[in-house]
Amino acid sequence: MTTQSSANGDDGARLELLIKQAAMAQPLITAVVQPTDSRCLSGAIEAADRGLIKPILIGSEARIREAAEDGGVALGRFDIMPCGSDEEASAQAVHLVRAGRAHALMKGAVHTDVFMKPVVATAGGLRTARRMSHVFVLDTPAYPRLLLITDAAINIAPDLETKRDIVQNAIDLARAIGIDPPRVAIVCAVETVTPKLPSTCEAAALCKMADRQQIVGGVLDGPLAFDNAVSPIAAEAKHIVSSVAGRADVVVVPDLEAGNMLAKQTEYLAGAHLAGVVVGARVPIMLTSRADSALARLTSCAVAVLYRRWQLAQAAIA
Template identity: 40%
Template sequence: MKISCFEDLAIEAKKMTRKTKIAVVEAQDEHTLESVIKATEDGIMVPVLIGNAKKIEELLVRFGAEPSAFEILAASGVEESLQQAVGLIHDGKANAIMKGRLESGQFMKAIVTKDNGLLTGGKLSLAGLFETKKYHKVFAVTDMGLNTYPDLEGKKIIITNALQLLHALGCANPKVAVLSAVEKLNPKMPDAVDGDALKKMNIKGEIKGCIIEGPISFDLATSSASARIKGYDSPVAGDADLLVVPDICAGNILVKCLTGFGGARTAGTVLGARVPVILTSRSAETSDKYYSIALAACAAASF
């Protein structure tokens, strides 16, 4: 992968010849605007700020930015902000959308509403990129928070979505670990059964552009020492580029452990829509939002 650290992610985003124009919904949010200002100054994005124009301008001034340098679209509330953003995408005036000061549920409702035309017919999934001192390279996790209990076909689509992102980041043949509590097929464990099936799909060429191992435990996927001790032989062992979690609970716990206990930096984007969707928590730090913008900019190049 070209991305060895998050600074590399920003560098790759800056290299994009077509700057990503991002519609920022309800942009009157401090961390969101800080990240947008930095990403704009760094040449990563061209923003369209939608929402309470007065508050947006006040925040821009507070952060030392000149409001006249930004395109600001006034909206009377969340619904109007969302509809303006959707309209920009339909008109080709934006090629990504970012959540600002609104509930995730409200934001995603606009994405999944069929009449808005942002769906492609596939399944949406949330992929995150992580950097931690505990691991030797940047890696991805999916699905982090959209699909509750995906079935086998759902997991296949989730992996395919993530592969498109990793390929755009320069990882030509990602090593994919389909996580389970075990590394052997156990018919009583659905996630282990799915892991085995996905590996077979990969071998048969039904899922291309990667190497899939599954089922595989987290320690074997991320620690070559654990693999040696347990005598586990796989090209994915200790070197996974993508961790595929079995369900939303496992994904939520893993991500919060990585960031909370592991001190990992993170960036995320929703995949499977017509354009990259930047869905970050309202409590996310400015740096997390900034790198999520950079990730979406890299992803936009493959759309």
Template identity: 40%
Template sequence: MIKSLESLVDLAKGKDKRKIAVAAAGDYHVLKAIHNATEHGIVEPILIGCEDDIKRISSEIKFNVKPHKVINISDPYEASLEATKLISDGKADFLMKGLVSSRLFLKAVLNKEFGLRTGSLLSHVAIFETPYYHKLLGVTDAAMNVDPDLEEKIDIIKNAVKVFHGLKNRNPKVAILGSVETINPKMEATMHAATISMMNYRKQIKGCIIDGPLALDGAISEKSAKLKHITSNVAGEADLILAPDINGANILYKSLNFLGGATSAAVIMGAKVPIVLTSRGDSEKSKFLSIALAAAIS
């Protein structure tokens, strides 16, 4: 398993250069991240969007787009459709959202004619590097699934585990969060956690070690786990955290970024290829590292 997010760049460089289709690419921060990724030699961009905007912004940031393919489509939804079609036709390896709403972008990605559906649930996987934890930490799902049921949580875990496998962690430790470590029939999150943990124990979910419910301190602090007398292969050593719902995951995501001094990279999993779908609040570094993450696992 890699030890830092900067290692994503080296991991991506170890593969053939990946082609990234950028939908509605006429965005300053997106083009800065793409420029950075091309400078590091990890992607070959195909930029779909308003050509005038792409060239104007590229000139401002001293990004020479002449060697790269630019497809002039001003409408953001149509640009998203074209980017999706490039993936479907095997002309690009992964996808990135530019200056287009997530709703329209995902509508294009999931269109029935040539979309990227696989039958799996789409989910958001973020990887954090923080000075307050001894290794990289994954969090899911902070962006896609509002209130996942038991089956959806299983799919979300499977999507995230694929990311960790791509990062050379063949058996990630997954903590399913709850407010307590005890199983309470009146608290659905604890029942889900216990069920999924037992499914993992009985090899119905493979490729990882799962335990839950675990409170956050028990999941990431060995000291807390010992004080609570938690016997677990995951407690204090979690690689990946599954939150009960989007509220908990999103709060944790933003707390790590804005209060925890973390750097992050994130992708959407469950489609035919990884999808880079960053938020407006994400830093330029986070956008670049998200591209590197997608390139490394695609």
């Protein structure tokens, strides 16, 4: 099933397609860390009700039950693993993954730094040979297809090697949700290679790395300015001849600040619906926020399900 349909994006219809697609797979056993807020807990329970995940609730049992009462949800069919502190709960979730008892992680009412610390630990964490990165999956009525933005949450000022991993992670996720091959725009302030803007030189290097099969599975172009990455009119006005310009599926930003502001601008000024996951670890990781909408939480779960299924399929091929 393709997610690049002409469905009207003003109500998140393309994200709903992902949810329906993911619900056709087996529920993903997910360690949910400190679901002690009614919105966090309700999001996990709703995802379970939709057949997306099978949650293991890890944290303060008293606070989890209080959140359930506040949210009007029943906990009878769900496993609760009592843990005292946020640090203990986060570490326990990683242990469950390493033991094969969970196949995804979800952040609840815990600070991201605390949640991610055992994940990125050199010993006992969930690292792979590739750097972890975050990918937003965005559906906005202002664009005729889903748009992936990366990295806006994990790597603050990535160097070229890290950007290579960020690009590859995004390509893999795009393919997992049905965009294959994805068109990847390496965006900068301008669309020309300019030594005064090192990000433009790195963009050009990433494209050459793709030519040399150091990045695979996608079609890259860069540097591109954001306007000519997503607007055919802007690309034509700049006389850019490219299979990516004007219709990018993935936008790779120069640093976290640029990505974070871009994602939030589209959400609050362009009516976009956002979901996102961390990829590049052993399993997908859902960095949900208490401010997230129900659609964002469900889609993050759906993307994680599809990505995990893709991971397993690739491992079987290898």
